[in-house]
Amino acid sequence: MQPLLKMQGINKSFAGVAALTSAELEIAPGEVHAVIGQNGAGKSTLIKILTGVYRKDSGDIAFEDKPWNALSPRESQDNGIATIYQELSLVPLRSVTENVIMGYEPRTRFGLIDWKAAHKRTREILADFGVDIDVTQPLGNYSTAIQQLTAIARAVSLNSRLVIMDEPTSSLDDREVETLFGVVRGLKARGVSVIYISHFLDELFQICDRATIMRDGQRVAVREIASTTKLGLIADMLGRDPEEISAAGMTDLGGGTHEAGELLLEATNLHTDRNLRDVSVSVHKGEIVGLGGLLGSGRTEAARAIFAMDKLRNGTVATHRNPAGFRDPAEAIRGGIGFLTEDRKAEGIVPEMSVRENMTLALMPRLVRNGAIDRAKEEEIVKKFVDALGIKLASIEQPIRELSGGNQQKVLLARWLALEPDLLILDEPTRGVDVGAKFEIQSIIREYVEKGVGVLLISSEFEELVEGADRIVVLQDGKSVSELQNPGITEESLIGAIARSHDGPGKGAAA
Amino acid sequence: MLDQNTFDLRRYIQGNGQSMGVWIALIVMIAFGAMRYDNFTGAYNISSFLNYNSMFIVIALGMCFVIMTGGIDLSVGSVVAFASVCVAYLSPYGIQVALPGGILAGMAIGGLNAFFVIAMRIPPFIATLATMLGAKGGALVISGRQTISVDWGSNFTKFGMGSVGGILPWSIIVVALLAVALWIVLEKTSIGRTVEAIGGGEDATKMMGLPVNRAKAFVYILSGGCAGLAGVILASGFGAGQPLEGVGWELSAIASVVVGGTLLTGGLGSVPATVAGALLLGLVFNILNFENGRGVISFSAYWQMVIRGLFLFVVILLQSRVSRVGAKQGA
Amino acid sequence: MPGFDTRMLAKHGGLIALAVLLLINIAITPNFLQLQTLFVNISQVATIAIVAVGMTLVIATAGIDLSVGAVMAVAGALAPLIFLSEFAQAYPTLGLAASIIVPILVALLCGLFNGVLVAYLGVQPIIATLIFFISGRGIAQVLTNGNLQTFAHPGFSYIGTGKILGLPFQGWLVVVIAIVFWYIVNRTLFGRRILAVGGNERAAKLTGTPVRRVKTGVYVISAGLSGIAGLIVVAINSASDAARIGNLMELDAIASAVVGGTLLMGGKAPIFGAVLGAVIIQLVKYTLLANGVADEVALIAKAGIIVLAVYVQQGRKE
Amino acid sequence: EPPPLAQKERYKVGFSQMESNNPWRIAETKSFHDTAEACNWDLIATDAAGSAAKQVADVDSMIAQGIDVLFLPPREEKPLIPAVMKAQAAGIPTFLVDRSVDPNVAKAGEHYVSFLGSDFIDQGKRVAEWVIENFEGDKGIIVELEGTTGSSPANDRKSGFDDNILKDDRFEIVASQTGDFARDMGRQVMETLLQAHPDVNIVYAHNDEMAIGAIQALELAGRKPGEDVLVVSIDGTRDALQAIIDGKMGVTVESSPFFGPLACEIMGKYAAGESIPPWVKVEDRIFTKENAADHIDEAY
Ligand SMILES: Nc1ncnc2c1ncn2[C@@H]1O[C@H](COP(=O)(O)OP(=O)(O)OP(=O)(O)O)[C@@H](O)[C@H]1O
Ligand SMILES: Nc1ncnc2c1ncn2[C@@H]1O[C@H](COP(=O)(O)OP(=O)(O)OP(=O)(O)O)[C@@H](O)[C@H]1O
Numbered sequence A: 001m002q003p004l005l006k007m008q009g010i011n012k013s014f015a016g017v018a019a020l021t022s023a024e025l026e027i028a029p030g031e032v033h034a035v036i037g038q039n040g041a042g043k044s045t046l047i048k049i050l051t052g053v054y055r056k057d058s059g060d061i062a063f064e065d066k067p068w069n070a071l072s073p074r075e076s077q078d079n080g081i082a083t084i085y086q087e088l089s090l091v092p093l094r095s096v097t098e099n100v101i102m103g104y105e106p107r108t109r110f111g112l113i114d115w116k117a118a119h120k121r122t123r124e125i126l127a128d129f130g131v132d133i134d135v136t137q138p139l140g141n142y143s144t145a146i147q148q149l150t151a152i153a154r155a156v157s158l159n160s161r162l163v164i165m166d167e168p169t170s171s172l173d174d175r176e177v178e179t180l181f182g183v184v185r186g187l188k189a190r191g192v193s194v195i196y197i198s199h200f201l202d203e204l205f206q207i208c209d210r211a212t213i214m215r216d217g218q219r220v221a222v223r224e225i226a227s228t229t230k231l232g233l234i235a236d237m238l239g240r241d242p243e244e245i246s247a248a249g250m251t252d253l254g255g256g257t258h259e260a261g262e263l264l265l266e267a268t269n270l271h272t273d274r275n276l277r278d279v280s281v282s283v284h285k286g287e288i289v290g291l292g293g294l295l296g297s298g299r300t301e302a303a304r305a306i307f308a309m310d311k312l313r314n315g316t317v318a319t320h321r322n323p324a325g326f327r328d329p330a331e332a333i334r335g336g337i338g339f340l341t342e343d344r345k346a347e348g349i350v351p352e353m354s355v356r357e358n359m360t361l362a363l364m365p366r367l368v369r370n371g372a373i374d375r376a377k378e379e380e381i382v383k384k385f386v387d388a389l390g391i392k393l394a395s396i397e398q399p400i401r402e403l404s405g406g407n408q409q410k411v412l413l414a415r416w417l418a419l420e421p422d423l424l425i426l427d428e429p430t431r432g433v434d435v436g437a438k439f440e441i442q443s444i445i446r447e448y449v450e451k452g453v454g455v456l457l458i459s460s461e462f463e464e465l466v467e468g469a470d471r472i473v474v475l476q477d478g479k480s481v482s483e484l485q486n487p488g489i490t491e492e493s494l495i496g497a498i499a500r501s502h503d504g505p506g507k508g509a510a511a
Numbered sequence B: 001m002l003d004q005n006t007f008d009l010r011r012y013i014q015g016n017g018q019s020m021g022v023w024i025a026l027i028v029m030i031a032f033g034a035m036r037y038d039n040f041t042g043a044y045n046i047s048s049f050l051n052y053n054s055m056f057i058v059i060a061l062g063m064c065f066v067i068m069t070g071g072i073d074l075s076v077g078s079v080v081a082f083a084s085v086c087v088a089y090l091s092p093y094g095i096q097v098a099l100p101g102g103i104l105a106g107m108a109i110g111g112l113n114a115f116f117v118i119a120m121r122i123p124p125f126i127a128t129l130a131t132m133l134g135a136k137g138g139a140l141v142i143s144g145r146q147t148i149s150v151d152w153g154s155n156f157t158k159f160g161m162g163s164v165g166g167i168l169p170w171s172i173i174v175v176a177l178l179a180v181a182l183w184i185v186l187e188k189t190s191i192g193r194t195v196e197a198i199g200g201g202e203d204a205t206k207m208m209g210l211p212v213n214r215a216k217a218f219v220y221i222l223s224g225g226c227a228g229l230a231g232v233i234l235a236s237g238f239g240a241g242q243p244l245e246g247v248g249w250e251l252s253a254i255a256s257v258v259v260g261g262t263l264l265t266g267g268l269g270s271v272p273a274t275v276a277g278a279l280l281l282g283l284v285f286n287i288l289n290f291e292n293g294r295g296v297i298s299f300s301a302y303w304q305m306v307i308r309g310l311f312l313f314v315v316i317l318l319q320s321r322v323s324r325v326g327a328k329q330g331a
Numbered sequence C: 001m002p003g004f005d006t007r008m009l010a011k012h013g014g015l016i017a018l019a020v021l022l023l024i025n026i027a028i029t030p031n032f033l034q035l036q037t038l039f040v041n042i043s044q045v046a047t048i049a050i051v052a053v054g055m056t057l058v059i060a061t062a063g064i065d066l067s068v069g070a071v072m073a074v075a076g077a078l079a080p081l082i083f084l085s086e087f088a089q090a091y092p093t094l095g096l097a098a099s100i101i102v103p104i105l106v107a108l109l110c111g112l113f114n115g116v117l118v119a120y121l122g123v124q125p126i127i128a129t130l131i132f133f134i135s136g137r138g139i140a141q142v143l144t145n146g147n148l149q150t151f152a153h154p155g156f157s158y159i160g161t162g163k164i165l166g167l168p169f170q171g172w173l174v175v176v177i178a179i180v181f182w183y184i185v186n187r188t189l190f191g192r193r194i195l196a197v198g199g200n201e202r203a204a205k206l207t208g209t210p211v212r213r214v215k216t217g218v219y220v221i222s223a224g225l226s227g228i229a230g231l232i233v234v235a236i237n238s239a240s241d242a243a244r245i246g247n248l249m250e251l252d253a254i255a256s257a258v259v260g261g262t263l264l265m266g267g268k269a270p271i272f273g274a275v276l277g278a279v280i281i282q283l284v285k286y287t288l289l290a291n292g293v294a295d296e297v298a299l300i301a302k303a304g305i306i307v308l309a310v311y312v313q314q315g316r317k318e
Numbered sequence D: 001e002p003p004p005l006a007q008k009e010r011y012k013v014g015f016s017q018m019e020s021n022n023p024w025r026i027a028e029t030k031s032f033h034d035t036a037e038a039c040n041w042d043l044i045a046t047d048a049a050g051s052a053a054k055q056v057a058d059v060d061s062m063i064a065q066g067i068d069v070l071f072l073p074p075r076e077e078k079p080l081i082p083a084v085m086k087a088q089a090a091g092i093p094t095f096l097v098d099r100s101v102d103p104n105v106a107k108a109g110e111h112y113v114s115f116l117g118s119d120f121i122d123q124g125k126r127v128a129e130w131v132i133e134n135f136e137g138d139k140g141i142i143v144e145l146e147g148t149t150g151s152s153p154a155n156d157r158k159s160g161f162d163d164n165i166l167k168d169d170r171f172e173i174v175a176s177q178t179g180d181f182a183r184d185m186g187r188q189v190m191e192t193l194l195q196a197h198p199d200v201n202i203v204y205a206h207n208d209e210m211a212i213g214a215i216q217a218l219e220l221a222g223r224k225p226g227e228d229v230l231v232v233s234i235d236g237t238r239d240a241l242q243a244i245i246d247g248k249m250g251v252t253v254e255s256s257p258f259f260g261p262l263a264c265e266i267m268g269k270y271a272a273g274e275s276i277p278p279w280v281k282v283e284d285r286i287f288t289k290e291n292a293a294d295h296i297d298e299a300y
């Protein structure tokens, strides 16, 4: 059969650093094709070249047997390639409707936008994803997950022949992931091809037909999913022996066995103006406490409230060092707390700053000697963490925006580890991180916990929570509703706890 | 869930919190003027006020669109001057030639702005700063440093000096029609939506496949055209092409837009509130003149500057308060 | 290596532009290679450069300061009021000191006003500083009753006309200010925080940066430097005309900063770049003037040069 | 015929100033304010901040307020014609002050009563004549500092001077650049032009402020204004008279801003039904070494 898409010998370098070297990709009509590889392998770059966000340096692309050279995302959309980019490309200030139908608005007889029809159509499109929200509200009012679903809905609604999804599930919980799979299967049934990029290898086995594995900007293998194993894929990705890897195990949080130490954090009855309506949680030394719940249940908000990012309307936050809580994040940081945000792009990285400067941003006040920043010490610390976390970069002076998503995440983690905090709040710490790095990040966390650090862990991956946390506090609609204790938590029991407390799907719109 | 199709005042206020301040201030000011001064609401004052301020409204409208894309157009004042000179030369052919001619002259400079910003990727602030200098130079060159007389014989000056019923000048009618048209463009067409989207995130808008460059070209050319129209009003209402006019008008326009609640970072904007903002700033001058006429205190020119600054300060404070309250209720 | 040339060009665009300008001048401008030409240019560029340094810091936080000219007017109006006062006649040294310190303090207060508006009340910088842009000059005129104040005060005039090692005093001042702020930006906590706030405000906040204080700080600095510039203008002229001091300075300063490589969206603060930008703009002015280019044509030429300089400077990035 | 003016105890008088950014304008406004009391005026003064269009709007707002008489220094010759016409239509007699409007469209004795002021071209001419008479060298190398580009005093003072000085072929204008009527600009421009044309020995500035700036530039460059460079200008400010006394400046042709008393006088005559000439010429004095010291106390 003729492939729908054929990319050959694609080269691309950024400022002299090669991101793709002779990369290849072939997609058959109607197949769901996975593209996997470690952080920085070049997956996103390959996609962006296909859709005209970047220009390739050289190489050939054929789409539907015709030479293809998109000059803009618009052109690829108009020619049947719809894309959900890894960095959410939506406009938060505008309404949900606009974000979904913009560029393809229904018109009235006079050629003007028919808003009534547009809202209706948007509600229909989102309904396929089990999302029922007020579509006239600004998209930014909704959580990352809703936003991600919106992006997916937009792409899928475009009637394309090829839908590209770059890590679509990174902020979805299991239920939405299932919905998404339903949509993908529907696309496949209609003969639409899907390129599916993900670090969750389990997902591939559920929906993908084939997988292209990339390493260091090249294709290293193409596998039929049916005839391969997770271990096999990982081996390809890392370029190692399968045996070697199987010895190591996949999730390294391995919690549930800990004697809880001294009380680090005691948050009670947290209320905020936005969404929190009664959350209590405590963390002890050397303990990982998970926050479980569906999206929008208020996990991120609870973390922000503890870190004094959001104002408390009611409730108290006490830590061992600051019994009265904090007035602002600066005070929280001085009080020994670190907070890894879930929104890397918007509130994590400072894009134009170097890796070095990004990493020491929170630590800076402690690096000051005689009024100036101690550069030698700064570099020493940065180098230490670059090595320890295996961060892939050209130089520590490189602007962080040039790093791949996973490596950016490691830099941000290092930003907080460097503080030697007592308590770490980690909001989706392994989002968008490849298996290898995820494993590394998890073992780093574990190492710190062993040394007595307390961790408040938020994760949409139930597996990560179940295996990692000593206790899980379940949130629902901004309230803490139950608590599970390890050992003994299973994914089923967690889902059960969430389900029991939940009265209906997709509720809690920001109204 | 609320029904989105019926009008709900509370929701409207929440959604438009940014622009409520300007309406309140406008009403308060008009009421103040009407009560305090004789003839303030007389036909003569209303008519001349609207005629003069139609120029500021129209450049503020163009500016509003530019600002919504996260850009800025500092060149409008010079473009007004430039267009007024071009129009003065065209005036013997009548308004039917001069009006499109002036608008085209403005659009040409707007096009230059668009070229600098889009093709050369010069930041809008700098690109339009350059055309601000350039257009002024151009106006002086083609006018030979002189103000240029218009042809009083043709129908040209009727446009700028005539009015309907002695109270509604033609200029304000044209500008009002334009405002309505632009309102529709903004709210009901995809180019308008794209304009607002760009301000909310240019990269994202591009990745969504929206015609970012086309929309940006549109706003700069529109802004130039609006300034061109203001130039027509200037030349026909004041009887001359004036190469030196328009100094600082860009700042008035920006202030009008912001007072109207448009975010300077782009992404949110309102056409009617911008009109209200322009009227409000114009009213300050009008009221100061009337206050001087009461003879109790006579504000010297520099006190007037201080008062205008203070006034802007108060409106901005009021606006940020109202919008904060609105946001709180909205969450 | 595509991209290599343009990157080089972007990095050294300012220096290249300067070199080109110098060569053109050597070729066509009469008596360009004279020491006096250097003095003239240094004394004329100093105020722009000083204000541009402050502007650079403000822009680095993604702000802008339109009020610099008005602050210059306020400071410039105050100084003669003080040293011509009876108090200063009675205590000349104290009076001189006060006539330098008080205006700068008042300038700092103006900056505080801007900073509070921007940082604590969330007013957009262009508008926040527009308020003072409009009213500041009015205040200066109210202070002086609109009068031109002229004086002959050698002590005070030193700021504008004095020389050290044969070079104008204000030239040295620029060098000192540039070095100090270069150090602050590149070596101190405050400097790093400026860049962080401009680069990603939310991230800065999350990492414990006192965003509001940093923002307020840059407006205060910008106003303080403008105050100094205002004093220099008054000192050179031996007169203070509140209506004119610092007129259009904001545009020159912004243009200098941007030609020097500052990004208007924040996150970069090339201090020496800004000084270089000021020098380039000054040299363009000088070239056009010395060669008798008519004012209106000079405006067009200036426009073209600004566009070109920034185009070269920005480079192209993907 | 301009509208008549009734004899009244008190008049509501409009004065529409064009801008207040230089000492001359400020002195003029002050002169009107000072006159108001003595002349029984309720004065409404507006300020157009340099915009001709705003000046028309200001006049409009004064018409709306029902003024009896209008004194108008028109910012520009042509753009202020509508203001004159509207005042006439509203039955308000208008007197133009210090600048006039385009005589081809609006005429004294018809659309407005009269123009009170001096002649900018003549001012330039008188400076030229003085220079021709008093310059002692064989070759006059002239630098001209122009006023705000495009403004009518700048245009007129330039043509009045240029046309006359060039009749004598001892003189050559080597550079003519704008100093925007401001001292600081005047100084900077002079510094630059002095570098390009070191042989200059005459500086003609369109106003005293720029002349003072030029003197400073000359001194900073180590030249001796008054000895090796002759500085001449127009206005008659206190600083300029002082410079003449100090020997740094040759001449300044008066352009007096004190129009208040004259306005009061002419208005009274007009109300009394006397006929007013279309141009009430102000006799501009000329200040030189001979008389500067006598007049410095009345200067502003
Ligand atoms: N805009 C850019 N400028 C410079 N370098 C870049 C840019 N975008 C990507 N790169 C580099 O190209 C390489 C490939 O990055 P890419 O984002 O394609 O990786 P990825 O496979 O999608 O990784 P991840 O799984 O982390 O998203 C990385 O080394 C990255 O640093
Ligand atoms: N499904 C939803 N429907 C409506 N609003 C939602 C939904 N999810 C989140 N929100 C809104 O988003 C905001 C942020 O929620 P928050 O980030 O605390 O949730 P979370 O549990 O951390 O979810 P996430 O998985 O997105 O991190 C809240 O103000 C909430 O009102």
Ligand SMILES: [Mg+2]
Pocket: A043, A044, A045, A086, A166, A404, A405
């Ligand atoms: Mg990627």
Ligand SMILES: [Mg+2]
Pocket: A299, A300, A301, A342, A427, A458
């Ligand atoms: Mg979350």
